Amino acid sequence: MTAAADLLYDETDEELRGNLRGMLSERSPWSKVLARVESPETCDSKLRAVLAGEMGLAGLAVPEELGGAGATWRQVAVVLEELGRAVAPVPYLGSAVIATRALLHCGERDLLAELASGRQCAALAVPFSAMAGTVTPSVSADGDALTGTVTSVADALIADVLLVPTADALYAVSAADATRTSVVSLDMTRQLCDVAFDGARARRIASGPAAVSAVTAALTTGAALLASEQVGVAQWCLDTTVEYLKTRYQFGRQVGSFQALKHRLADLWTRITQARAVARYAAARAADAAARAADAADAAVPGASVDAERSVDAQQEEAIAAALAQAYCSDAAVLAAEECVQLHGGIGFTWEHPAHLYLKRAKSSAIALGTPDRQRAALARMVDVPAA
């Protein structure tokens, strides 16, 4: 078994959080996000550039020798909490987490360096609802030419490179060689697109089982880390609702003094406290699995089998932690957003108030990478609670 996971934040995490929150509140306040979802370019490419360039966060989990910052998925999780809190319209989850994890698995040094530097960003071309282990490729290869369509892909509108799974391989395709059609999305802060390939020139980056495991690793780590984004969404909803209920007066008193509302917020706080523990656990296990995989890849012949075994254990525990995190944090974020709308009353139902941005992000994130129900079913198989 792997070592006990540290579920706390350290000083580096808190410093990162502080810097990021300050930057986001200045450059991407919710009023700007709201304006942007109705503009032609829903993704904030300038903000993406600041995150990648000035702040150096695009390659946070990429080893230093591959041009990254050499941090771990635990720090990436902190970034996602803050991006969730701001419903920031940037392709960080898709590029810096999911695509990066796939490329790390394939050992794609050059592309990783491009992503880590922020010069390019990438997206894994699968529907955003796809869950690890259940992807059915809809694109086929003829030699190095790809044909087919993938619907509802996240973070691909702004991507330079698309990673495309076929039945027996994983390919890298220049996004310019695909046709991307933007989709009116439930969550316009993370707008989806349909991607069509018509004989697009592709480069094979993994084949056979390695390609399958690259996609699984990418979606598992994506699920593990999405939980932290959901915690950020939920925490914003709670904080905002609490502040509102302190300032809103009805019946001659602060609305927040009514027990009928206070108890709901206490329950929500309790739920988010738990979601945070679960999300930190998933991030810790993702970091652990990545480190073990690196050990196993580095291992010289002596002891290699032990490292390989540890790596498999760590991957299994990451998969359990990710499914648990999605099963728990998805519902927690949706509840937080729904309570935020309801407890704001009329203003919470208006377009001018940001609550709907969070509701849409929360609900679409719950469906993303496997719904809670599918995650529980996967978890049941992994922890040996067989179906009836």
Added chain:
Amino acid sequence: MTVAEPITAAVLQKLVAEFLAAHDPRAAADGGARLDFLRARFDAGLAWIHYPPGLGGLGAPRALQPVVDAEFAAAGAPDNRPGWNAIGLGMAAPTILRHGTDEQKHRFLRPLWTGEEIWCQLFSEPGAGSDLAGLGTRAVRDGDDWIINGQKVWTSLAHIARWAILVTRHDPNLPKHEGMTYFILDMHAPGVEVRPLRQITGESEFNEVFLTDVRLPDSLRLGAVGEGWTVARSTLMNERVSIGGGAIPREGGAIGVLANLWRDRPDVRTPGRHDDVMRAWVDAEAARLTATRFRQQLAAGEVGPDGSAVKLTFATLMQRIAGLELEMRGEESLRHEDWDLGRGRDVPFLNRIAGYRYLRSKGNSIEGGTSEILRNIISERVLGLPSEPRSDKDIPWKDLPR
């Protein structure tokens, strides 16, 4: 060891080794030798190391206590059976340490820690549960003594306790929070009557305690006259910390019983119940990780509010899991073992039948602060929401509607 030397794990291990060299743990298995061993450990400052020197400690960081306990356990030394004196160790001792006189600290802490004297807590009353500050047990000054009259309830261990911590009302003309005084009560004093309180399981883990003209010397007062509420609050703070619990592995609690029932008994499986079990599994694992994170916060010296989340969730979860198990077992759940009045059995909770656990867990959301009071605490102290308007704070206790 010089005073200036910082107390590290290595220093503690050395101190325990020296102590064990002088006191053979093998010869202290039982009876008087066991007590002598524990008393010597207390006197060496190796009992609760965060307590001050002379009172069983070394003024060392509390986080290092497990180091000391592990050394003693590894040597096969007898422990002080902490489970038998939970109120004493968890609540009475820290209150005496904080509010007691030097004389009280030296009289009470040593036999408390060694387990020679068991303690109980006389707080709740039939008319004062969640609203503890509304309590009415009277303390009337009589020369150097106090005369106590009243009734307390939900008192675990009262039938074996030597001492109690007691909150009383010394002045009904003052507002409720100001007219309270805190005492140590001699459970052997004339006028103290303990009766078992039978609960919905049929058993009796708790007692009612009737106090009739009980005479207490003023030297047993803990804190100043009128300071009862402040002292009681510091006791209750310790209760919430002590409920944090120890580390358990995945499926280590009630959820493990449920999951194993599912695995071992295909006949209890239905499609609807499968998702119920998995929802419970997810919530139980989330609660376990939250408790783990809370312990990590405590160990890192962060005193966060997450303990309230742990207690609130634990109560709901225990009830839900036991209820689910009872339904899954179907016919066999319609039959119960017995409803006999007893003092609770020496059987671990998880080994009791599902029906017992279902009923007993109903107490989890009531004891140690109801879930409703916990939600008030979370919403007011953690989230900073305003309290409900109150009409009971500033008028004399005797004029409150009741």
